[in-house]
Amino acid sequence: MKRTFIFLCIVTLTICCKKETKTNTKDVIAVLQEDSTIPQQRKKDHQLREVKKAVIAPNMDGSMDDPIWKETKWYAIDQLWIGDQPTLKDYFGRYKISWTPDALYILVEIKDDIISNSYKDPLVQWWDNDCVEIFIDADNSGGEHQFNNNAFAYHVALDGNVVDLDVNQQPILHNSHVITKRTTKGDVSIWEFEVSVFDDTYEEGKTNDPLVLTKNQKIGFAIAYNDNDQSKERENFMGSVFVPGEDKNQGWINADIFGTILLVE
Template structure:
């Protein structure tokens, strides 16, 4: 009887110890907050962008004087997928600005264009699209579900999507005016972008930032390429990204390059 009582007491003691240990192990998880990426941006790929002295017409035709004087930069860094041949893809872009907008001219050579997902808020990254990353104050840091920076996906039909603060896709068509024209396997994209700072409120009124000389902006541009699959096959960007995971632009503004506006 004594032996049975002793064993019972021992089992109760062991159970209580395990339960207490389990509670202590769970307590930290109750206090955990979502992991943040520090704003530790190192300025890289600094590019000077010259102000346009005349109005730029968004018509998908690269005949504005600003484009004649601007420099071509490549979109050639594979962030997702296998290496590409020039027969399948090549891309490059130019930049300009005015007091009220940043302008992008992109030339994409893609042998097959895909735009088959009808709902613009469903898997918008799996159709062919131009993606432009903007960090208005060049501060870097995390922007996955906030507006510390933007990752605008510009579809072939002109819809513009980014993640909202509600962790779902949202149309930001009022931020961007674009036009694309395709001839053969070459598509010219012309884009006018209003820039917003990190106080942007998805449910409020927002005023675009006025641009001025010497301002620095975090920037990258990429192309989502799908030849005929259910998912995006390749993702090609304008800047090298260190590490194994190169698809971080939609989360981490530290990877962006830097633009300096020049009068």
């Protein structure tokens, strides 16, 4: 009788342990499922282009003499985003791009028959002056970035001021993010840019370190030119990537339309 009692106790304890183990396993799985919210890249790569590393960083002197510019190819800034298609006399644009661990480097050639800087205050209608606009999405994730730092839309003015919108929906100068030099002869301007890349952890008013760029890194990228022939508003907005649909002026809001650059050596 005593042995029978002990046997029944052991069987009962074993069944309870199995039930408890089974319940705990389900709980653990449920927790893992809830916590495994790893962000998935939503943007689909398009206009994927390899960008060659510069052994020697270009000098920001507004010229094409640096070795890396002799080794890289031109890409067009020829997609109409706003306005009417300009004539070749009015506008022609193209760019080259390279990188080092410290920054992206961009060379831009713009043929523009009328250079306009109607708004002297860099924070007033900056988009209606002639300017180059550089779009950067550090992790190539795409998505909305109008009033946040998921991506940046740097408007680089003729005088070198760099403007984007901040989290308070106000224009802000980001002159430390983009170093630039422009030289102009006749109707042709050569711009050089050194662009530090910041990710979505960037916070205005705080100390922020730019990313160290590495081989095989993907970055969302586009570049454009605002063309104003001394009017109250820009006549044309020409971009480097095709934007589907009727509304093509999306770069300052939607990083999904950016192209993708792949850093290679």
